Amino acid sequence: MAEKSPSSRSPDAPRPTIYDVATRAGVSKSLVSLVLRGSSNVSAERRTAVETAIAELGYRPSQAAAALAGNRTGTIGVIIDDYRNLWFVDFLHGMQEVLAERGIRVAVADRSFNSHVDASPLEGFLAMRVDGIVVASEPSDEMGRGIGVPAVLAGNRLQQIPGADIATSDDRFGGGLAANHLLGLGHRKIGHVTGGGGSARERCEGFREALRNAGVVPVIVGDGGTSEQDGFRFTRQLLLTHPGITAVFAANDSMAMGAAAAIKDAGLQVPRDVSLIGYDNSPLASSNLLRLTTVDAVNGEVGRRAAKALLARFDGGQQDTVINLVEPQLVVRGSTAEARE
Amino acid sequence: MAEKSPSSRSPDAPRPTIYDVATRAGVSKSLVSLVLRGSSNVSAERRTAVETAIAELGYRPSQAAAALAGNRTGTIGVIIDDYRNLWFVDFLHGMQEVLAERGIRVAVADRSFNSHVDASPLEGFLAMRVDGIVVASEPSDEMGRGIGVPAVLAGNRLQQIPGADIATSDDRFGGGLAANHLLGLGHRKIGHVTGGGGSARERCEGFREALRNAGVVPVIVGDGGTSEQDGFRFTRQLLLTHPGITAVFAANDSMAMGAAAAIKDAGLQVPRDVSLIGYDNSPLASSNLLRLTTVDAVNGEVGRRAAKALLARFDGGQQDTVINLVEPQLVVRGSTAEARE
């Protein structure tokens, strides 16, 4: 009998099941299940027999069947705002780092994701029976009454979700970091281009407060938008109405890029005439074109904390919700300099 | 008896099943199943009864059970290279547009996704029993022998996957577009900063060919990298070794951003001294800082084609693989100008 390689299995042959593996290995199906789930109560011999059979058959356990029988999917759902907001990338890696030990999968959905099928990403995940949810976006109204499964809210602490833990970078602290950096360079006439979300508000608050302690009142502009275009528009306005400004803090790196354009268009130079500081430490910030001083939210750590909080709920079910605050870090590059005169 | 709102269901009460819905609506479970799947063979009366019961109970069908019983998940998996390569965003939207009519879900995974649990994103999707796969990245070795389910390869046509259709933007044509634009502006001394992947190679080929037809031979640099840093590094080198160059074509907008930095550092101006053209029409290109002339791959349309190809395989199972080529479009902004002298 010819050895059949897994990939040579004819396309419409039924997939091998745990039954087939058991037969081929000469054991029972529950023994196969045990091997699959890494039980220690299996003799080495039989274990290898099973593993060989699995390999020969090209067997892949059905997640659907496992989820149905086991009453858990081993997957947690992450709801993000927009794929273009890249902060979730580091966040996700942080999560995976700690989820690795438990073999838990992650599924990601943005707001418009599968909107043609599910009422919302949350609905989609709940139908999927995820074991937990991470809301890495502004919470939606439907979350107001809580989520039926363990949940943590990430990247935001202005809003709340009943019963959900929180893991976030301390944006308020980060705003202070930016302020103190500019202050330390001697700046006194300072503008801030802010955005709409909870993070932007926190950053703004922290920034204002730190400046206030030094007796400085910044000029603040913005109408909610957080794009490069918004940064451009408002910085231009800022420069027009307050020509004496020597430093600008943008609520994120994209807006800082827009600010850089406005500064350039005004015939000024960064950092000679105007110091510029962003937030996020995105690839934009490290680009050679901007070499932007910025604040790093350390999102990998935020992801680690979020995952740990979720695992704690899986295990223990502690009652009171905990707030994990991660301390951001200033990253100094070439876009800030001492104030002149 | 008090009306129980769905969300007031106590956290560890068992989820309502199709059984509970049937009982409450006074029908059989198969009738509920029919309503769920939108069958027309149900009287309006009973349909409303079922719908009411569903709403009252806060019932959500279990995808796991449906997948197991129905032998299909109604989900297709999309494998991308890296979340930071944003071309997949428009691509995904295009896919969803056509998948909407069929109520099919999409799941996304990047290369490192769940790497702690699955051997590869492909493995993960196969274990999940997706109904189809879209490979929106360079195919990996494991795909060399084909994928067990309907598949389409997107964004690439240099490599192949046995049995998989192809949907991609015509990168070669796009390269020609860039070349002809520069040629039309009178440029003759032209540099090209290229990258490693299949797309970059195609763009390069199309670019070279169009220039050759005009008797122009470009200076080509690059070593595989495609980041802003790579664009910076190689453009600097280009400018050093070939000071007479009046135009640069970068294989993507990120590299073009790096190129812009190098040009600026060399004391030159875009577009006065050097015209610059990118590829992708990313947010970078439309930024006020770059105002970059670029080539739009029209990825939304590529996504639509990919989804259609997959649906065709679901339905018909045509045998020969088809190649869908979408024609890119030139987007002229402020970074290109007539050659001087």
Place this chain on the structure above:
DNA sequence: GTGAAAGCGCTAACAC
């Protein structure tokens, strides 16, 4: 139109 019944491929008690 509607209901009954037989699984889908697993996991988890439990008995051996």
Place this chain on the structure above:
DNA sequence: GTGTTAGCGCTTTCAC
């Protein structure tokens, strides 16, 4: 240690 036995919550013939 290993095998047996029930289901998990659906879809889907097939009768009625």
